[in-house]
Amino acid sequence: MQRSPIVLLVAALFAGMTALLVIGSFVSRSPIPFVVAVPLGATAYFMYYHGSGKLLESLRRRQVRSRQRQHERTRHARGNRDRGGFGAGPRARGDPRTRGEREARFGVGLGGDGSGSGPTGWRSEDPRNRVSATSSEPTTAEARSVLGVDPTADQATIKRAYRDRVKDVHPDRGGDEAEFKRVTAAYDRLRE
Known part of the structure; x- marks a missing residue:
């Protein structure tokens, strides 16, 4: 916590003037010193809050909470993205991602035998052992x-x-x- 003695001294002077104005308002039975004392008292309070370091500490706490909320939001969003979306789950490393990649790697059709038999047979054999359809x-x-x-x-x-x-x-x-x-x-x- 960072304290500022000069600001605290000025805040104490404002608080003292506020107290004198409030007492003067009661003694003179006039509302004018009281009207002047209210903003002076508010100024004294905010100067004390700043000078004692409580304002800085409050701002730091808010910033930490904001960062934590942001981290939670990005972690939650990243967690959904890492799953693959729509229950797809993660792909194995090196698996083709698109139909074009599958056709290029395994042959003309998705079955790998050139018949276009569909996606059921395209993983029947280890792709690393196959000769590429493209050179x-x-x-x-x-x-x-x-x-x-x-x-x-x-x-x-x-x-x-x-x-x-x-x-x-x-x-x-x-x-x-x-x-x-x-x-x-x-x-x-x-x-x-």
């Missing part, structure tokens, strides 16, 4: 050279190299979109 995916050696990591690099090193490389080639930062896709494909290949 755009790099080999492991090509992916390592794109990211600039050696064959003994662990997942943390690969991730760090990917993030550093993306900073240079991301289209939002003035990079080339094709190169960005190439780096992302390389990272996806090494992540599997």
Whole structure:
């Protein structure tokens, strides 16, 4: 709590003048000193509240409560978003998100056999063991050279190299979109 002795002294002087005006109002039986004493007393009270540090403490408590409420709101909203919405639950890492990604990864139809048999059979086989329907995916050696990591690099090193490389080639930062896709494909290949 921060105290200000000068403000407290001025508040005490105002309080003393307020008391004298109230006593003078009763002695003279005139309402005019009392009318002057009311705003003077209010000023003395607020100056004391400020000078004693209680005002600052009250403002800090309000700010902390406001931050806690904001944190609760964002945590609650983030909690709903992390679940996937509509009861979908979290996806496994690397699962395709859209129909186009599923078709590109598993074949023409959703069944993976080219028949378009629907979504029931699209997970029947581990996608990492399948040969890509498109030739755009790099080999492991090509992916390592794109990211600039050696064959003994662990997942943390690969991730760090990917993030550093993306900073240079991301289209939002003035990079080339094709190169960005190439780096992302390389990272996806090494992540599997």
